Amino acid sequence: MPERATSSEKTREALIRAGLRLFGEKGFDGTSTREIAAAAGTNIASIAYHFRGKEGLQLACAEFITTAMGGVAYHAMGNLAGNPELSSREEARALLVKGVEMIVQFIAGRPEAAEIVQFVLRELMHPSPALDHIYSGLFEPVHVRLCQLWAAATGEPADSDEVKLTVFSLIGQVVYFRIAEAAIMRRMGWSETGSDQTRDIARTVIANLNAILDARMRSAR
Amino acid sequence: MPERATSSEKTREALIRAGLRLFGEKGFDGTSTREIAAAAGTNIASIAYHFRGKEGLQLACAEFITTAMGGVAYHAMGNLAGNPELSSREEARALLVKGVEMIVQFIAGRPEAAEIVQFVLRELMHPSPALDHIYSGLFEPVHVRLCQLWAAATGEPADSDEVKLTVFSLIGQVVYFRIAEAAIMRRMGWSETGSDQTRDIARTVIANLNAILDARMRSAR
DNA sequence: GTCTATAAACAGATAGAC
DNA sequence: GTCTATCTGTTTATAGAC
Numbered sequence: 001m002p003e004r005a006t007s008s009e010k011t012r013e014a015l016i017r018a019g020l021r022l023f024g025e026k027g028f029d030g031t032s033t034r035e036i037a038a039a040a041g042t043n044i045a046s047i048a049y050h051f052r053g054k055e056g057l058q059l060a061c062a063e064f065i066t067t068a069m070g071g072v073a074y075h076a077m078g079n080l081a082g083n084p085e086l087s088s089r090e091e092a093r094a095l096l097v098k099g100v101e102m103i104v105q106f107i108a109g110r111p112e113a114a115e116i117v118q119f120v121l122r123e124l125m126h127p128s129p130a131l132d133h134i135y136s137g138l139f140e141p142v143h144v145r146l147c148q149l150w151a152a153a154t155g156e157p158a159d160s161d162e163v164k165l166t167v168f169s170l171i172g173q174v175v176y177f178r179i180a181e182a183a184i185m186r187r188m189g190w191s192e193t194g195s196d197q198t199r200d201i202a203r204t205v206i207a208n209l210n211a212i213l214d215a216r217m218r219s220a221r
Numbered sequence: 222m223p224e225r226a227t228s229s230e231k232t233r234e235a236l237i238r239a240g241l242r243l244f245g246e247k248g249f250d251g252t253s254t255r256e257i258a259a260a261a262g263t264n265i266a267s268i269a270y271h272f273r274g275k276e277g278l279q280l281a282c283a284e285f286i287t288t289a290m291g292g293v294a295y296h297a298m299g300n301l302a303g304n305p306e307l308s309s310r311e312e313a314r315a316l317l318v319k320g321v322e323m324i325v326q327f328i329a330g331r332p333e334a335a336e337i338v339q340f341v342l343r344e345l346m347h348p349s350p351a352l353d354h355i356y357s358g359l360f361e362p363v364h365v366r367l368c369q370l371w372a373a374a375t376g377e378p379a380d381s382d383e384v385k386l387t388v389f390s391l392i393g394q395v396v397y398f399r400i401a402e403a404a405i406m407r408r409m410g411w412s413e414t415g416s417d418q419t420r421d422i423a424r425t426v427i428a429n430l431n432a433i434l435d436a437r438m439r440s441a442r
Numbered sequence: 443g444t445c446t447a448t449a450a451a452c453a454g455a456t457a458g459a460c
Numbered sequence: 461g462t463c464t465a466t467c468t469g470t471t472t473a474t475a476g477a478c
Binding site for chain 1: 421
């Protein structure tokens with residue numbers, strides 16, 4: 001692991017970043033290797049050299065996403081793999097709210113996230129071998145962790161269908177604001193999706209989360 | 222408007238149905254005109270003849286969607302354009318719940334809806350001229366109607382940002398179950414998305430809707 | 443209106459010079 | 461490792477026979 005990036009590594013990373021952006025924007029089939037090479041400031045042959053071809057680059061992009069997002073998810077929700085121990089329901093609920101808030105900030109707020117979210121969504125809609133990496137490296141661990149937090153906050157079993165589906169519905173809300181951004185901006189009369197808009201979205205999603213949690217707590221009595 | 226479909230009209234419709242399915246499944250760029258013609262049981266040249274080319278077919282698919290979905294939406298939520306008059310909050314709430322339930326049944330439940338939903342989502346993610354038809358013919362009127370129902374049920378103003386964003390979040394929940402179907406099935410251990418699964422999804426979404434409505438009613442006091 | 447044949451452009455992959 | 465030139469197959473669009 002050299003500290004200074006070699007020329008080879010720079011080209012490799014530039015190709016991944018270009019692939020991520022273009023695959024996310026226009027899809028795998030909609031993007032030509034010529035475009036990717038041009039965006040990365042290199043030549044077409046380097047894609048075959050570094051990744052064995054266009055599909056190899058797609059896979060490398062998926063690996064990049066799981067690595068990069070793992071760090072974000074860790075910050076948002078604590079250890080993904082272990083320690084489901086939480087001292088109190090209140091603490092778990094606070095962590096859940098904070099986690100969802102950070103997910104909104106990332107998915108709906110950060111412009112760089114658009115390409116990542118779109119890349120993942122395209123994989124979900126039209127699975128390729130790259131989806132396996134994303135599922136086991138990102139999708140499942142994040143979902144499991146959110147279910148743990150939900151269970152700790154409500155007392156419901158973390159592996160019940162009810163909890164799992166509710167957590168999916170939470171994620172779905174957030175993701176939709178990024179997918180349908182074009183239409184939502186038009187309907188809301190927004191000219192951009194800046195920090196004001198992200199705040200409004202976060203407020204809506206958190207209000208929903210609290211409403212659903214409260215309803216569950218009441219019905220559990 | 223002839224009562225019996227002519228040969229020309231049959232070919233036209235077959236091309237639209239094939240285009241809808243294939244564009245939805247694999248995207249516009251991922252689908253070749255050869256595939257579409259083969260799926261429609263006709264030849265490549267007929268696409269140019271009937272629709273001026275591949276893009277023209279895409280536009281015709283969007284028009285087909287707005288027309289076909291208009292009927293579904295009408296059944297689910299009453300007149301889209303006019304009569305926002307509703308006699309009581311309870312009636313409005315019942316109509317809202319029923320409307321969302323039918324949207325779930327359609328979007329998440331009916332297999333034929335998968336291609337339509339995916340077609341629309343692809344347009345949202347990567348807008349083409351076809352998005353304009355879908356936005357003004359389907360997306361906006363449905364959203365406006367849901368906001369009217371929400372306003373009538375809660376007393377909140379139908380054109381407030383809060384109501385509009387909350388309605389978006391409701392739609393997002395439902396849509397996500399269709400987008401992420403592959404990953405959700407894996408996480409839930411489902412081998413298919415049949416009526417049992419659709420019922421569970423509907424139950425989750427309706428429970429969320431009721432929780433959010435209840436929270437709003439309480440805070441309004 | 444339908445269909446075959448073909449044109450013109452473009453795709454991804456690769457050989458070989460440097 | 462990088463890059464140019466090129467190979468091979470596929471794409472959309474279209475001309476013209478029927």
